[in-house]
Amino acid sequence: MENEFTSEILLTRKKTEQSKNEPKQMIVLEWLFLTIAPCDAAEPWQLGSQDAATPMMQGIIDLHHDIFFFLILILVFVSRILVRALWHFHYKKNPIPQRIVHGTTIEILRTIFPSIIPMFIAIPSFALLYSMDEVVVDPAITIKAIGHQWYRTYEYSDYNSSDEQSLTFDSYTIPEDDLELGQSRLLEVDNRVVVPAQTHLRIIVTSADVLHSWAVPSLGVKCDAVPGRLNQTSILVQREGVYYGQCSEICGTNHAFMPIVVEAVSRKDYGSRVSNQLIPQTNQIAEA
Amino acid sequence: MQVEEVKTAPIDMRFPGANQARHCYTRYLEYHKCIEAKGKGVPECEKFARYYRSLCPLEWIERWNEQRELGIFPGPV
Numbered sequence: 503m504e505n506e507f508t509s510e511i512l513l514t515r516k517k518t519e520q521s522k523n524e525p526k527q528m529i530v531l532e533w534l535f536l537t538i539a540p541c542d543a544a545e546p547w548q549l550g551s552q553d554a555a556t557p558m559m560q561g562i563i564d565l566h567h568d569i570f571f572f573l574i575l576i577l578v579f580v581s582r583i584l585v586r587a588l589w590h591f592h593y594k595k596n597p598i599p600q601r602i603v604h605g606t607t608i609e610i611l612r613t614i615f616p617s618i619i620p621m622f623i624a625i626p627s628f629a630l631l632y633s634m635d636e637v638v639v640d641p642a643i644t645i646k647a648i649g650h651q652w653y654r655t656y657e658y659s660d661y662n663s664s665d666e667q668s669l670t671f672d673s674y675t676i677p678e679d680d681l682e683l684g685q686s687r688l689l690e691v692d693n694r695v696v697v698p699a700q701t702h703l704r705i706i707v708t709s710a711d712v713l714h715s716w717a718v719p720s721l722g723v724k725c726d727a728v729p730g731r732l733n734q735t736s737i738l739v740q741r742e743g744v745y746y747g748q749c750s751e752i753c754g755t756n757h758a759f760m761p762i763v764v765e766a767v768s769r770k771d772y773g774s775r776v777s778n779q780l781i782p783q784t785n786q787i788a789e790a
Numbered sequence: 791m792q793v794e795e796v797k798t799a800p801i802d803m804r805f806p807g808a809n810q811a812r813h814c815y816t817r818y819l820e821y822h823k824c825i826e827a828k829g830k831g832v833p834e835c836e837k838f839a840r841y842y843r844s845l846c847p848l849e850w851i852e853r854w855n856e857q858r859e860l861g862i863f864p865g866p867v
Contacts (some may be wrong), residue, residue, distance in 0.1 A: 637801050643846040644798040660798045662843040663853055704798065706810060708847055732810040732845065 542720035543686050543746035552720045555745060555766070556737050559722030561630045568626045572619055641704035641736060645695065647748070649707075649714030649727035652756035656695050658776065671778065675759045689746045694763040696779070698772035699742045707733045712754065718747030718764055726751055739766040793849035810845060813864070817842035818854060822867045 542552050545707045554560040590596055647658040658669040676690040693696055697703055707716045709727035715736075717724040720743075739745075745760040805813040821838035828835060845849070857863040 567852070643796055646845075646847055648847055648849075651804070657848060659843045659848070660840070663854060667841065668848055670848060696805040706845060706847075708848060710847075730811065732814055732847075733808050734810045735808070 508643060513517075518648070521778055540651055542743055543689055554722065555720045555739050555743060556722050557740065558634065558737065559720060561633065562722050565626050565630050565705075570572065572623055574696060576619070623748075626647050641702045643698070643701060644704045644706060645697065646706045646708070647695070647716045647727070647754070647762075649709040649716070649760075650712075651711050651754050652760045654691075654716075654760060655710075656693075675761055686746065687762070688758065689748070689761045691761060691763045694744070694765040694773065696765050696767060696775050698769045699739050699766040701738070701772075703737050703739070704745060705735050708737065713751045714753045714760070715749040715750035716762060718745050718762055720745040720747075721764065724750055739764070742768060747790075761766045797840075799844045814842060814846040814850070817849070819865055819867060822858075826867075837839060 523624075544552065551559075551563050551566070554563055580756045591599065630732060641656070644660055646655075646659065648655040648657065653675075654673040656671055656673060662668055667693070671693045673691045673695070675688065676685065676692060678687055681687060681690065705716070705725065707725040707727045708731060709729045711729060714727040715724060716727055719740060721737050723737055724733055725733050727733070743766055745764045745766070747764070749757055749760045749762075751757075753760075799813075799817065802813055804816070817838055821842055824832070824835035825836055854863060857861055858867060
């Protein structure tokens with residue numbers, strides 16, 4: 503999110519005040535930063551979630567904030583009581599401890615209060631859970647993500663006019679030695695999944711051999727790839743960008759080396775991207 | 791291949807869960823039953839063809855086509 507705003511601010515600044523004093527190297531550096539830096543991938547020493555790009559992920563983050571509030575409340579309360587009890591239980595300061603065994607009021611309060619807190623947690627949690635299953639509108643596009651050992655195959659078959667024709671391509675990770683400056687290690691692939699933004703997508707996840715999992719944290723998706731099963735997951739990517747994820751089910755020796763990269767482009771550009779980029783890739787694979 | 795027209799298999803409430811394997815299989819069967827009843831190239835049957843191609847992985851379709859040719863397809867086709 504920060505990167506989006508930063509880029510917007512820098513773009514407007516560029517348009518309004520074209521300072522002649524600004525050296526050209528600075529402009530180049532700024533543009534380089536903007537092109538390389540924005541990526542919805544894990545940051546080093548990251549503590550929180552990656553920025554949301556779907557309503558589902560935004561719901562998950564909001565739920566996390568709701569629960570975290572109660573968590574801190576309980577943590578502070580319990581820690582205070584614990585530390586206070588330990589502190590005052592010193593043999594010299596309080597040689598004769600009180601022997602209280604019953605206390606009806608406190609017992610009632612300490613039963614009722616902790617049973618109300620989970621109710622406050624459950625309400626937003628169930629609301630999110632059931633909203634996931636709600637069928638709002640038919641998806642516009644179906645993309646199949648098939649897991650192999652140790653790469654992924656994506657099929658865009660909405661445009662087929664026969665069984666043989668299909669927009670299919672493999673997605674292999676880029677090895678460390680072949681990375682270019684600015685690319686992320688263990689996260690980049692040669693062929694990205696190109697999807698249109700602001701469009702309801704149906705992703706069908708399956709596997710051709712062992713269990714895998716198609717997970718992209720920014721999109722709030724984690725869907726297991728089970729051989730013999732076509733797991734359906736619906737997403738609506740709200741903003742354009744490049745989103746990274748990794749295989750999330752142990753699948754053998756290269757389990758850490760089969761990432762996922764989803765590139766969301768505008769609806770207008772989607773058509774041209776598919777015909778210009780992906781169809782030649784399919785033909786290359788077919789010829790090979 | 792027409793890329794501008796974005797249409798895909800709609801949500802089928804016969805298969806409300808996450809596993810759409812039955813959905814893919816049912817569409818495949820519907821297409822071939824339609825072909826047997828009405829013949830190839832009929833627009834109503836092409837609709838089912840587009841649906842099963844959208845949902846089913848290529849591997850599954852190729853395997854089923856091969857099984858049908860060999861006469862060992864396990865379904866009611």
